Amino acid sequence: MNLKKILAVFIVTFHCLTFSCTPSICAPAMYSVDYKLVIALHPQMGNYDMVIGRHLRNDIDFSDYNVKARVNEEIAKLTKAAQKKSDDIMQKMFELENKISQMEESYSQPTDYMPDMKRFAGDNTRKTREKRIERMKAELKKLNEENIKIWDDVMNPMYYTREQSNRIVTEVLNEIDLILNDISIKRGGALIIDSDYQAIQTAPTKIGSVPAIGGDPLSIRLYQSLISANVIPELPGVYKTDPELAQYASFARKDMEESFDKNISTQISKSPLFSAVPGVRGRLVLVGNTDFDLTLEVVEKIFIKHGIRNDVATRILNLIK
Structure with a gap:
């Protein structure tokens, strides 16, 4: 409505x-x-x-040049440290995304129906893969949240959490x-x-x-x-x-x-x-x-x-x- x-x-x-x-x-x-x-x-x-x-x-006091410069310097140091952590996480995310993509592509191919067993070939394997992909996507989401938190913390000297x-x-x-x-x-x-x-x-x-x-x-x-x-x-x-x-x-x-x-x-x-x-x-x-x-x-x-x-x-x- x-x-x-x-x-x-x-x-x-x-x-x-x-x-x-x-x-x-x-x-x-x-x-x-x-x-x-x-x-x-x-x-x-x-x-x-x-x-x-x-x-x-x-x-x-952001109107004080020296105070503002000190805060910016602290943020610059935190940014440098965060970059290393972020790079490691991004690499893990890249590898996970590739694995997920490969698995999704492999079981999206058509399979033969087996009348005697009343199911498609590879059904059990597919279900196992789907569960595994769900776990991998959950891990990917967690890594992304960690990465966001890393960069979020960089701004703590200037902002409240x-x-x-x-x-x-x-x-x-x-x-x-x-x-x-x-x-x-x-x-x-x-x-x-x-x-x-x-x-x-x-x-x-x-x-x-x-x-x-x-x-x-x-x-x-x-x-x-x-x-x-x-x-x-x-x-x-x-x-x-x-x-x-x-x-x-x-x-x-x-x-x-x-x-x-x-x-x-x-x-x-x-x-x-x-x-x-x-x-x-x-x-x-x-x-x-x-x-x-x-x-x-x-x-x-x-x-x-x-x-x-x-x-x-x-x-x-x-x-x-």
């Missing part, structure tokens, strides 16, 4: 309940929320690298769901659906057999930096008392506000990509039992919980209205 049909069923059901009930027991309203946009604007996703699929480490990052994502999703559940309860068990629901979810991209190059750390952390600072830095008193400087400050303020809005809009535009975040729930019904969009309310509650400055929060919320 496609998304339009699913929505049609919900709308018809909703109207049936609404018009058939008495005023005292009418069905609660139906709301919507852009789930991926809420994820994209969550403070804990502000250092999430969409390429690597992991969070940058918070204990590293994949397990740590996945835990952060789970915390974010659980927090959003709790907020939605609380809103639903306060609205009498209201039905809340994902306004940007995709029936076919995007599969997360895995790291291949070569080191994955993530985005620029400072660019990735830009959103995190924006929501952690003043939109407009406090200016010295002289800029308020001197007319000429006050005019200059007014122009500078406008430029900074436009720059802030532009950078936040960039983060908002990334929201569809967050469907690939591991663990994101592909659900039409998020909670409860779309007349109203709750995206703003949910994001606002998250900002309040995480202590985002009021002026910063207000500007971001105005951009997604």
